[in-house]
Each structure stands twice: as C-alpha cells, then as structure tokens.
Amino acid sequence: MKTRLLTTLTWLALVQVLVVLVNHRGCALATVNLTESNGSTPYVVSEPEIPYEELEEPRVLPLQALPVSVKASSSESPNGADADIRNKHRFNQNIHGPDQPHADINTVLKVILEEPEINDEPFTTTHGYPTFSAYDNIVPSKPLNLSVLEVTSTTIKITWREPEKLNGAIHGYRVYYVHQNQTLLHLPILKADAAVNSVYTYTLSNLKPYTDYKIIVAAFTKKFDGEPSEVSQRTDISGPSAPKVVNLTCHSQHELLFGWHIPQTYYNTIDYYIISYRNLEHSEYKDIRLSANSSIVETSMIIPNLTTNMVYEVKVRAASASVINPKQIILGSYSEPKKISLQLHCEKIPQPSQRQVYDDYNLAVLGGIVFSCFGLLLIVLSFLLWKKCFHAAYYYLDDPPACQGANTAGLIDWEAPCEVAGEVRGPIPVTEFAKHVASLHVDGDIGFSKEYEAIQGEALNDEYPSEHSQHPDNKGKNRYLNVIAYDHSRVHLRQVPGQKKHLDYINANYIDGYQRPRSFIGTQGPLPGTFDCFWRMIWEQRVAIIVMITNLVERGRRKCDMYWPKDGAEMYGVIQVRLIREDVMATYTVRTLQIKHTKLKKKKASQSEKLVYQYHYTNWPDHGTPDHPLPVINFVKKSTAANPSDAGPIVVHCSAGVGRTGTYIVLDAMLKQIESKGMLNVFGFLRYIRAQRNYLVQTEEQYIFIHDALVEAIDSGETNIKMDAIGGLVNNIDFIDNQYKLITSYQPKEINLTSALKSVNAIKNRSSLVPLEGSRVHLTPKPGVEGSDYINASWLHGFRRLRDFVVTQHPLIETFKDFWQMVWDHNAQTVVLLSSADNMSFLQFWPNESEPMESDYYRIRMVSETSENNYIVRNFVIQSIQDDYELSVRMFENPMWPDMANPRSIYDFAVRVHERCAQYRNGPIVVVDRYHWKYF
8 A cells, every 4th residue: 555645735726646657667557546445536625624514603724735645556566666656736726816905815715525426437648647537527617607796894795696517416605705814714505595596695794894805606516616706895994983082172252173183993084074063951963064184183173153151062973985885974983072161252261281280289179179069059049949930941942943953864965876786876857757757667667666675775773773762761652663763863852850851752853855954854643642742842843834644544543643622722731722723625634723832931922822734635545655646746835835934844744754754755855856956866865864764755656656746747837826827827828738638648557447348337338438447436236236336427526525526428328327326325416417418319317397207216306497597407306215315406407518608607607506516515516418527
C-alpha cells in the first residue's frame, strides 16, 4: 500500500488525481486500476475538519490551503518497478475584491462534496496519462442570473435561477459570502423545492453597514457541489451616531447660538443636520434642517425668532443620504438635550471662566443653601396660589396653539421624482394623467398593485414609535388595536396641572396638506369614552370644519358613535355642543354646531362660543368604494373651501381614521397641486403622509379610486356653477358640447347589465336603453316567477335626496301593471309624463274615470283630470284590496316637452311639480318619457 499527502491545494477546487506506474522503460497506461482502498474514484475536494452538516452556527473559516490525503493501490509491476504517484491539480480562479472600503478578499469559498460515482467507462489518455471525460457531466453548472434584489444597511436579498445543466437531482444550494479575508457559510441550506418557477431568493442578514461583500451560490446534488456563481454588493449606510453639543449660549434676547461636533461614527458622508428645539411650556419640537459638510468638524448656527424669558431645550442629529437610494434620508441618533434660559440682554452677561468657577466654589455653596431655603418658601406659596386658581387656569384653552414646524419623519420632498423598488416615480402632467392611469389599469390593474405594494413595503409600524398608544391607560381609547397614533405627529391635548403625561392622549395625528403643514388632523371615529377628549381637541386646535366619512353602523357593525346631540344641547366634559341646524343633501349632510366653553373666565366670555360645521358624507358604500367619483370630488371641494383661512386644521375621520380619511386628504392635495402646478404626484404624496399616520389609504381599491376620481375631475372640470355665471355658460356652445360628449362617452360593462339582458326580461325593454344593475328599481318579486322583480326603470339622485327620481320608459302593454306596482311599492305620489299617448306604440297606461284598473293587490281609479297651461293634471287613488290603505298619485302630462313656447313655460312647469312635491313627498318623483330618460 502506497500513500502520499497532497498539499497546497486550493479550497473549493476540484482535484483530479491520476496514479500511474512508471519505470525506466516508461508509463503504464489504461491498464492501471485507479481506485481507492474502498473502491471509489479518486475525485476529491479539500474538506474542513468538521463536516458541513454538523455546523449549527455560521462558522468563519481561515483562508488557507487544506491538505487532502489520497490513497491508491496497484498490482505489482511485472518489471518490479515502484509505483510513482503524480497529481494534476485543477483550480478555480481566486477571487480578488475591489479596492473599496472594507474589502480585502483573496480566496474562494468552500463547498463540500461527497465522493462521486461514475459509470464504468474506459479512460482516454493524453500524453500517456489517463484523463476523465466524465467531469463535465457529474456536477451542476453555475446557478443562473444571480443578482441582488434589495439592500439595507444589514441585509442583502439575492435571487437566482437553477443551473442550465442540473446533472442530477438538485438537493439545494449553499450560500457563502466573503468579507475581510473571512468566509462565512450561511445557514440554512436552501431546499430546491422552495423556489417559485425555479426562481430562488435568500436574504443574508446581520451584515455590517457600508461594507463590500462577495456572495457565492452553488447548487449541490447528493454527491456533488456544482460550479459557483458570484455577485458583489455593498450594503447601505446606517444612521450617524449622536453629535456632541459643545456650545449653547444666548446670542440675543430672541436668538440662541448652538454649536456641535461632527458624529464620531458615520458612513460615506453627512448630508444634513436636524436641529430640534422647543419651549419647555410646549411638548412639540420645531425642526431646522441644515445642509452639512463632512469635512467640517465643528458646526454652529443661530436659532432665531425665540421668546424672551423662556427656557428652551435644544438637540441635534445628523442625517445621511442612502447610497442605494439617494432620495432616502437616513436619520442618526439625537444628542443629549441641552437647556438654556433666554433672558433680556442675556448676550451682555459674561460666561464664567473655569478659573472663576473654582474661585467662587465656596461662595456658591453658601449661596446655594440660602437660595434653597428661599426656593422652598416659594414652592409653598406657589402651591397655595395654584390650589386657589387651578380651575380657572386650566380652562384657558382658547388661545391658539403655538406654531409648530413640520415633523422630520421621512424628510421626503414628495413633489420630486424618487426611486422606489427599482422604479423612478414622479409628478405626472395633467395632460398625461389619463394615459398614465390607463397604463396602470392594464393586465388586471397590475400597475396599481406594484405601486401600492411599494408604498406598503415602506410603511412599517416599528419605524416610528407609538409608545403613548400602547400605554395601558390609553389602549382603551383606541377603536382598533392595530391603528395607533405615531408619537412624533400625534395631537397633544393640553394637560391639567398635576395630570399624568399620558392623559394628554387622543388617537389623532397631524397630517400635511398641499404646501401647508398640518392642514388636517386624522383621527378615528370617537368612542363614548373619548367624546370629551374629541371636543377638547376641537376647541384647543381652533377647528372649524369636521369631515366625517362613515355611517354610525355599516353592515351591522358599529363604525362610529354619535358624538353630537341629536337635537338641543349636550355637555361633553367642559364643552357644551348645541345642534343649530341640519341641511341634508343627496350624498352628504351639513350640521351647524355651536360649541361653548363653560369654564372660561368672565374676561374671555366673549370668546367662549364658536361655530363648527360637520360635513358628513353619507353615501360611501358599506364595502368597497363609491360607484362614481364626482359626488366625492364635489364633497371634498366644498368642505375644504368652507374652512376659514385663520382657522385650525380640518379634522377628518372615518371609522379607523386611515382608509377613507387618507383618500379624502390625498384627493384634496392633488386637486390643489393640479390647480397650482398643472401636475400631480399621488404616489409621492401618499408615501409622504404615511409617515405621519399609519395605514392612510388602507386598500389598493381606495388607491385605484383616487386615480379614477382625479381623471374624472380633470375631464369634467368645475361642475358647480354659480347662478350669476349661468348666462355666460349657456352661450358657450363649445363647453356645453364637450360636457355632453363626456357624459355620453360612458360605456357600461356587460356585467352591469345582467338583469336587463336576461331573455325573460328582453320583452320588457323598448330599446337598448336599459338600467344598470346597481341603480335599477326593484319590484316586489313574485315567488317562483323569474324576472318578476325587473322593470326598465332607474334611480337618480337629486339635490336633496339620493333616490329623488325614478326615470323609466313609456310602459309597454306587457308592463302596465309593473309600472303601477313600482308606484305602489315605492310610495311615489308624483308622476311626470314627458310624452303623449297614441293608439299605436305608446298606449295609454292609466285608467279612465269610468274604468278602474285592478291587480291582485290594489285597485287604481282616476279621480279627476284638468288642463293647466299646456299640460294636463290627473289625480289617481290606488287602494289596497287587502286592507284600508290608499295612495294619492298626481300625474303631470306635458306632451310639448321640451319644445314648449318659451323657457318661462318650462320653468313654470318645473315649479308646479316642485310645489306638489313640497306638499306630498314620501317617495320619489317618477319621470316617464318614451325611451327612458331621453327628455329627462
């Protein structure tokens, strides 16, 4: 038995070992039996001392050549020659890292292979040595398309496809990475069946920020590890460490001089400093963003526009631009807050030197004792004074809240283009927006799905703390456990002296509008236990407009509690709320509320009452989004326009205060951006405000609705016309023609015409003008009779009522009874006939005075018929056959419509119908013309 030790082998190198017999006459050829003592082939790979399967944690392996022992046996040479072992090494090329930070790579990764099996095929020879031709058919080839998907400061997500040549069943993949002369074997092994469409993904975690890594992936079968694929990637930066404050002094009676040293730890560059300061009487910080230069060690600035005789707290943090997405700003840690009292002429007070401090130490101790006693006396007197004046002092709530700067959550310039998830998105010109939305709709709205998923991916709750929402004393104030208020943007209620800090909590956040910070307050639908807090917030924030976009109960579930009085006045804590009036419109209701602070001092009694207007949208469906966006656009415009310029934010709430609330805010901002710049950026703005309140625009369906609504708003223009502008509009034929073409361009989908297109209902339609499924009028169905609930009639809303009108075709002889069934079922007391009957196609469908009309459930008889100013008035009574109920119906027939003598006649006819409705208005007005709303 002959043995030899092969050294200086390269890790991850497949070694081909050839053993031949030689003597003075030459080499033996293919007759050599190349087998190890156990009978396996001599294909080997250098191995570590511990098998891969035994590794429990990622293990750093040294960069060194590992030896491998090869044993071979042979029969005795007939010529008595000794066996000589010759080897032939086959190496992978070494990997050298780029000349970049933290990169010093000069080796390859280790892959473990078990001994292979090959078929008993004859060897070929080259220069007298046997060569294995089976090599290319025993190991998998390189994984394909190895690339990087996502990068953060501590993770790299990679993807690849399976090798082109499998050469056996792939059991999995081994993933390694190389960094600073160390190779880390990443666990676990990825299983081959874990892929989707042969595409694999894996995330390397616990990496170092701003560091270069070489990542290697190789497939393995039961016996072999395949050829590796490689990719290099640098991780993103993390936030800088805290700067060190070196100076906070008075610069003038209204200014502070603030200085700091550059953070000790940062990556790449420092691009910004954010200086946060506040008056200690207020809980909110104001922020100043300052461009930075990494080469400057010490930076200072003047903080202006401060108030004298106040104590200020100042802190600073650094921020760096991401190297992966330069539009993203990564914030660092704050410095320790520093406090200073800003006094009159404080800039003339010299700062004590270090020597003076030591010299005056004993005097300071003595003075401290004296002032301590004096301070204790002041505390006692202050307590007595506070106890006497507590109630009056607390209820000074009507002063405007201090102006507070926009928060730093995100630092995103949302109007600028940005790259998210590998795609650049930015503002869209108004002229291109319809085309842009159409492209997002293709292939089942796939474009919307990608954009919304990108927004969802950035909105992680743990990115912004919400400690106050999670406080045990505040959890009961949240309607939904997962809908919280971020700490950095939440609305603080003014505290009662002596009250715990967490009692200033309400589930509400400030949200920016278009070019106006904190235009809105987004909040949940108030709970009975938070009514007092809600009205305190309304008073303290000087709110004039409340927008409510939910019904109290939807789909049998309580969505919001009634936080205003049904009539009269009610007390909510110290705030009295009185309902002054209620104006009901078709899709929304406006309530005028008078709020009064009952605890103000007499000298402020004139300021103790205010008017607040609640705009309550009542036509948002229980699920999904509205069928048509124009009523929503109209509601947004009217409610935001009603807010006075000197008032506080508009309070917007639905149930959770995120889905419909976010939809409303985005629509308002985009309408204003259209008006201001002629372009709009829905994606950027929603991404921006989601850093201020979580889950805004809660569903993809709402995100799509926003785009469709804005397309409608752009196409339709202003649809609310003032009375004094109507004359000019009538003369603008082009405008009217464009509006008409837009209205008639709508083409419903066949699914919206399901009932109308049924064969059983086809004979009930005069023409192709048929009702849409969502707005058709339903009759009381007859058991077992298909189509008995169908009539060619549709609901239309008016100004005051959602179902103000029923428009229908002139009844066919087969639908006479259906028509009167509809009048009976829906309690309609006014019928307007805008056509005339003839003896051919349009027959008389009402009874004469002498001949009543009967059905199984009621009897119809005409009471009277009179002529008035080119139209006919008929009165009918519908009597129930089963009980004593009856319904009075008046029909106005105008056969000259719309070709009447003059416009005044048209107006008088409409006024006459309106007067009738004012007296008898329990149901809708039924409007009949020959072809279903041709003349409506």
